[in-house]
Amino acid sequence: MKNKFSLQIFLLFTLLVNILASNTDILTNYRVNGVENIEKQLDKELTNINYWQEFLKTKDTKFGYMESYCNILTCNKQKSKLTIYQKDESSSTYKLLKEYHAYTGKEKGDKLKEGDLKTPIGIYELTQKIDKLDPFYGPMAFVTSYPNTYDKYRHKTGQGIWIHGLPIDQQRDEFTKGCIAIDNENIECLDKHLDLSKTVLLIDKSDIKTNIAKQELAVILSQLYTWRYAWIYNDLDTYLSFYDKDFERFDGMDKTKFSNYKTRIFNKKENKTIIFTKINVLPYPDTKNIYKITFTEQYKSDSFSFTGDKVLIVQLLNNKISIITEK
Numbered sequence: 001m002k003n004k005f006s007l008q009i010f011l012l013f014t015l016l017v018n019i020l021a022s023n024t025d026i027l028t029n030y031r032v033n034g035v036e037n038i039e040k041q042l043d044k045e046l047t048n049i050n051y052w053q054e055f056l057k058t059k060d061t062k063f064g065y066m067e068s069y070c071n072i073l074t075c076n077k078q079k080s081k082l083t084i085y086q087k088d089e090s091s092s093t094y095k096l097l098k099e100y101h102a103y104t105g106k107e108k109g110d111k112l113k114e115g116d117l118k119t120p121i122g123i124y125e126l127t128q129k130i131d132k133l134d135p136f137y138g139p140m141a142f143v144t145s146y147p148n149t150y151d152k153y154r155h156k157t158g159q160g161i162w163i164h165g166l167p168i169d170q171q172r173d174e175f176t177k178g179c180i181a182i183d184n185e186n187i188e189c190l191d192k193h194l195d196l197s198k199t200v201l202l203i204d205k206s207d208i209k210t211n212i213a214k215q216e217l218a219v220i221l222s223q224l225y226t227w228r229y230a231w232i233y234n235d236l237d238t239y240l241s242f243y244d245k246d247f248e249r250f251d252g253m254d255k256t257k258f259s260n261y262k263t264r265i266f267n268k269k270e271n272k273t274i275i276f277t278k279i280n281v282l283p284y285p286d287t288k289n290i291y292k293i294t295f296t297e298q299y300k301s302d303s304f305s306f307t308g309d310k311v312l313i314v315q316l317l318n319n320k321i322s323i324i325t326e327k
Helices: 002-021 024-033 035-045 049-056 149-153 184-193 214-232 236-240 255-266
Strands: 071-076 081-088 093-101 122-130 141-144 162-164 199-204 272-283 290-301 305-317 320-326
Touching: 035 214, 049 214, 081 184, 093 184, 122 149, 149 305, 149 320, 162 184, 199 272, 214 236, 214 272, 214 290, 214 305, 214 320, 236 255
Parallel strands: 071 199
Antiparallel strands: 071 081, 081 093, 122 141, 122 199, 141 162, 272 290, 290 305, 305 320
């Protein structure tokens, strides 16, 4: 572990030296003003779309940009298919692993309310595996995160959307009440390949959008870090410009109340450290220019610290992201 840590420090130092050597302005700034100014310049560099275009050149963006998922489940409701893709560690690409026939909700379309017999369309995590349940649901079930942050923003209701098996000792209909059901042999196969904490589920009415344009992702990532830059360096106007006029936070706080709240915080002029890791950017199914961004946020200021998961739902318009909701 010590050797691994030492190697990471060495690689980080080498990278920093290469950056500084290729940018005499940064090096001069460090010589004259010290490390704090150099940090600000490096934070600024992360807002540069050219950096992200170069960074993404070798990344597999079949479904979007992902740092924390090794399994991708896709559900095509029209074709009654559940498909699993798994990350190949040697090539860092997502490869088709298995495809299963799937039953979905009796009614077509996106789930809007409890009891409408529809399978939701969206992006979900698998939050729990249940293996002690009514035999009607087969040997096991995986609980999804429906309703997610975007569902709640759109005032969708209902719960208990699972991926589960079929009745062990009885017949069943060719549809569900909103869940995704696959044969028991297949759900046991699926279980062998899943790491719940590293799996994302994409559900759409038809084919899942693939081969996401690297240029779009580069724009979104550079915008994400421009938002972060304004946040770190107390540029309130720029920070708030990223929020949609119809923004509503997960707890119901609207744009006006949110702006007043952030104004009070920014007026403190506190020093901040904000680090994003495990970033994922995925286009939201059955929408136009809507993306779900998730990451782990490490935040520390003079008066407050936080480490936890963050969710942004954004719309990309004219090469700028507009935050619709966040949690």
